[in-house]
Amino acid sequence: MASASFDKKALEEGAAFGPRFSDDGLIVCVTVDDRTGDVLMLAHMNRPALDETLTTGVMHYWSRSRAALWRKGDTSGQVQRLVELRVDCDQDALLARVVVAGDGGACHTGRRSCFYRRVTTAGGSARLVAV
Amino acid sequence: MASASFDKKALEEGAAFGPRFSDDGLIVCVTVDDRTGDVLMLAHMNRPALDETLTTGVMHYWSRSRAALWRKGDTSGQVQRLVELRVDCDQDALLARVVVAGDGGACHTGRRSCFYRRVTTAGGSARLVAV
Numbered sequence: 475m476a477s478a479s480f481d482k483k484a485l486e487e488g489a490a491f492g493p494r495f496s497d498d499g500l501i502v503c504v505t506v507d508d509r510t511g512d513v514l515m516l517a518h519m520n521r522p523a524l525d526e527t528l529t530t531g532v533m534h535y536w537s538r539s540r541a542a543l544w545r546k547g548d549t550s551g552q553v554q555r556l557v558e559l560r561v562d563c564d565q566d567a568l569l570a571r572v573v574v575a576g577d578g579g580a581c582h583t584g585r586r587s588c589f590y591r592r593v594t595t596a597g598g599s600a601r602l603v604a605v
Numbered sequence: 606m607a608s609a610s611f612d613k614k615a616l617e618e619g620a621a622f623g624p625r626f627s628d629d630g631l632i633v634c635v636t637v638d639d640r641t642g643d644v645l646m647l648a649h650m651n652r653p654a655l656d657e658t659l660t661t662g663v664m665h666y667w668s669r670s671r672a673a674l675w676r677k678g679d680t681s682g683q684v685q686r687l688v689e690l691r692v693d694c695d696q697d698a699l700l701a702r703v704v705v706a707g708d709g710g711a712c713h714t715g716r717r718s719c720f721y722r723r724v725t726t727a728g729g730s731a732r733l734v735a736v
Contacts, residue, residue, distance in 0.1 A: 585694075
């Protein structure tokens, strides 16, 4: 974790936004549907993705698999308009509330949310079941 | 990212739970208040933390700052009982719904949620304001 540019008190209680990108230059972002409150997805941003998001009001992420800046919805139409961006206590995680265009979904599998399976431990071993 | 033990289709559509820990042995977990749906915090788990969580039904994380297994609430009383654990499409993120004991909070600063500040760009520079 890159060291913060200010102390713990400023980090937690101050008005300065100092997102703490990890050693790979990324910060994690939880994205929530503003209408339903459902968690849609979890993705990462690098500094340019965060800056583009704040400047344009449209969610941009860093695709780790494609190693590219990713304006969500460019191919799917599932553009995410930023309603509110929050940061957590130690400024190493972001929480975005968004309104989704297109079909309203966020997951490349076609589901609205990427979290479409729950873990069950019935029978002793962990398995997945659809929700 | 450690390679998954099965292919993309099995990863996304199968019933096998194969959480993909990153190279540092961690997987990210978003934790949501089961009663309100609010995002409380974001933390990481290693394999033992995940196993303990599933076995005991109480949230365990890996504290990166203390480099230790962390049963949430051991000192604060803010024990988190697991209601439901979900995994995302590519199985590199977890979503936990929990009921919080003690005072119902999750953040070490005393707030219920770690996400108590929003980013504002009014005036051209990004600043934080309390929500």
